[in-house]
Amino acid sequence: MLNKFLTHIAQTSDDPLGLEIDYAEGPFLYTTNGKRFVDFISGIAVSSLGHRHPKVVEAIHKQVDKHLHVMVYGEFVQQPQVDFAELLTSNLPKKLEQIYLVNSGTEATEGALKLAKKYTGRTKLIGFKNSYHGDTHGSLSVTGRDVYRDPYLPLLPDVHFLEFNSSANLELIDEKTAAVIMEPIQGEGGIIPAEKEWLQKVRKRCDEVGAMLIFDEIQSGFGRTGKLFAFEHYKVVPDILCIAKAMGGGMPIGGFVSSKEIFQSFKYDPPLNHVTTFGGHPVSSAAAHANLQELLSGNYLERASVIEKKIRSELKGKGIVEVRGMGAMLGLQLESWELTKNVVEECFEQGILLGWTLHSNTLIRLAPPLIIEDQLLNEVLATLLEAVEKHS
Ligand code: PMP
Numbered sequence: 001m002l003n004k005f006l007t008h009i010a011q012t013s014d015d016p017l018g019l020e021i022d023y024a025e026g027p028f029l030y031t032t033n034g035k036r037f038v039d040f041i042s043g044i045a046v047s048s049l050g051h052r053h054p055k056v057v058e059a060i061h062k063q064v065d066k067h068l069h070v071m072v073y074g075e076f077v078q079q080p081q082v083d084f085a086e087l088l089t090s091n092l093p094k095k096l097e098q099i100y101l102v103n104s105g106t107e108a109t110e111g112a113l114k115l116a117k118k119y120t121g122r123t124k125l126i127g128f129k130n131s132y133h134g135d136t137h138g139s140l141s142v143t144g145r146d147v148y149r150d151p152y153l154p155l156l157p158d159v160h161f162l163e164f165n166s167s168a169n170l171e172l173i174d175e176k177t178a179a180v181i182m183e184p185i186q187g188e189g190g191i192i193p194a195e196k197e198w199l200q201k202v203r204k205r206c207d208e209v210g211a212m213l214i215f216d217e218i219q220s221g222f223g224r225t226g227k228l229f230a231f232e233h234y235k236v237v238p239d240i241l242c243i244a245k246a247m248g249g250g251m252p253i254g255g256f257v258s259s260k261e262i263f264q265s266f267k268y269d270p271p272l273n274h275v276t277t278f279g280g281h282p283v284s285s286a287a288a289h290a291n292l293q294e295l296l297s298g299n300y301l302e303r304a305s306v307i308e309k310k311i312r313s314e315l316k317g318k319g320i321v322e323v324r325g326m327g328a329m330l331g332l333q334l335e336s337w338e339l340t341k342n343v344v345e346e347c348f349e350q351g352i353l354l355g356w357t358l359h360s361n362t363l364i365r366l367a368p369p370l371i372i373e374d375q376l377l378n379e380v381l382a383t384l385l386e387a388v389e390k391h392s
Contacts, residue, residue, distance in 0.1 A: 001032070019353075024051035027372050029353065037348075038380055041355040042369045045187070045219045045329065048246040049294055050371040056249035059290035063283045073101065073279040074272075080285035087292050089257070091228055093237045098263050099255045101280025105218035105244035106134025108254040109181070112240045113138050114274055115258065116179035116212040119265040125156065126173055126180040126211075128164040130189030132358060133181060133216050133242075142181050144189075145359055165195050170205050177211035179240070184230040187219035188358035191324055191331030191365070196234050203236045212239040212262075218254070219329070222246035223295050223370060226304040226327035233326065249291030253284035300370040304328040307377065311366060314381040319392030323366075330366040332384075335392065337361045342391035343384070350383050 001020050020032040027050055029037040042048055049056065063080055070076055085099045100115075102108050117123060127133070127142035134140070140149055141156035149155060162169050164186060173180055180202060186192040206213040215238035220230040224246065227233055231241070239262065244254030266274050295301075304327035311330055312323050321333040334340045340362050344354050355365045368377065 026050040026052075027369050027376060035351065037351050037353045038376065039353050039369065040347075040380055041353055041365055041367050042246075043250070044245070044355070044365075045224055045367045046245050047250050048223055048328075048370050049249055049291060049300070050369045051250065053249055053291070053294060053371075055290045055294045056251075056287050059286040060251070060283055063286035067282060069278065069281060073276045078280070078282050078285070080282045080289055081280045084285050084289040084292065087289060087296075091292075091296065092241070092257065095237065095239075095259045096241055096257045098260050099257045100263065100266075100274070101285065102244075102254045102256070102276055103252050103278055103281070103284075104134075104254045105216075105242070106136045106139045107276070107279070108218060108242040108244050108256045109133040109139040109142070109216060110136055111274060112214045112216075112242050112256040112258075113142065113179060113181070115240060115256065115262060115266065116214060118273065119262045120178045120210065120212060122176055122178035122211075123158050124174075124176045124178055125159045126177055127159060127161050128182050128186075129161050130164060130186055130192070130359060131181075131183055131216075132186070132188035133183075134218075164189075164192065165198050167198060167201060170201065173202070173205045173209060173211055175209050177206075177209060179212040179214050180206055181214040181216060183216045183218075183220065184234060184236075185220045185225065185326060185329060187329070190333075190357055190360040190363050191329060193230075193324070193326055194234065199234045199236050206239075214238060214240045214242065216242045218242055218244045220326075222292075223300050223304055224327055224329045224367070225325075226301055226308065228295075228301065230326065230329075247291070248284045248288045249294075251281075251284040251287040253280065253288050255280070303370045307368060307370070307372065310374075310377060311381065314378075315385060315388075317385070317389065319388045321362075325366075328366075328368055328370055331357065331360075332364040332366055334362050334364065334388070339388070339391050340364060343387045346387040346391065347384060350387075352380055352383055354384075 022030045022032045129144040131144040144161045184194050221243045241257040307328045
């Protein structure tokens with residue numbers, strides 16, 4: 001199968017992991033040759049409730065028996081969309097009262113940028129260095145890494161990048177600014193949390209000049225940091241919130257959330273000025289609803305904090321520079337690229353899937369599913385620590 005994969009599936013690198021997946025369940029992936037892997041990156045922060053959570057699978061089955069796609073977004077009343085939207089918004093601050101549903105993270109970013117431009121009538125956008133917002137053109141335009149941007153220039157005009165966690169040049173956020181977009185915890189940039197006071201300052205500056213503050217919580221959302229959304233740690237509410245990844249419990253779905261007043265601007269000049277055929281697909285929405293119900297009814301958020309404490313207390317010693325992040329969205333910074341590579345490979349051999357972030361090669365991403373039990377967590381951490389000791 002690997003050969004056919006390499007032949008027929010467009011490749012994005014010369015060395016894909018190439019695991020041949022048979023099935024996945026809870027914290028585990030099983031390959032066609034009978035090997036079991038602990039998925040310690042949750043499909044990159046997606047399967048927070050583990051793979052194929054029974055409640056999510058049940059909701060998918062139920063919806064498949066009712067209807068699949070019936071109409072483009074926003075025309076028909078589809079119960080799974082309404083159920084999800086109601087539950088989500090009732091757990092968000094008041095001004096985040098409506099959601100526009102899409103299929104992925106990058107589409108959430110695209111929609112949020114368009115909404116901010118339309119509502120404010122402005123074009124200037126502010127992003128942050130080292131950020132990541134997705135790989136379509138609008139998202140790439142506000143992504144703060146030149147290596148990924150340069151091959152695709154020109155991108156959107158009037159985009160400016162500030163240093164993350166620095167108050168220098170905040171005056172660049174001005175009356176011409178449509179939006180400031182940021183991840184409250186930079187994910188691909190190396191798991192870097194924003195500083196609370198700084199984030200509050202950015203919020204204040206946006207309010208002063210009437211710029212929309214967009215939080216990209218595509219990676220940090222849905223319980224990963226120990227709160228439903230990371231912004232709750234900061235007591236800063238965005239004007240527009242982008243979500244995806246763990247939202248669908250393993251199904252593709254995303255969204256951007258804002259106020260009714262702001263969303264009004266999508267209705268005119270021209271009408272229907274943002275349309276998607278599949279956005280908020282009923283099966284994905286049903287999965288998202290079941291996923292959120294489960295997330296809110298279990299002790300998953302506390303679990304994220306317990307996982308953080310455990311990881312921080314265990315992963316210490318030679319070769320380890322620091323553990324950073326929040327909850328179960330952590331990065332293990334090691335001393336060198338070689339050590340990082342060896343540790344990831346050694347753990348892979350031992351049946352533990354770890355990963356790099358896109359923008360750093362000395363950081364191991366730790367994003368276990370929130371359902372991981374203590375015993376398995378202890379086993380993984382022991383193996384990881386042994387690998388660091390062996391190779392440093
Ligand atoms: N924003 C952030 C913060 C992300 O981590 C990602 C995905 N890694 C995206 C946007 C893009 O999401 P998607 O891959 O679903 O388009």
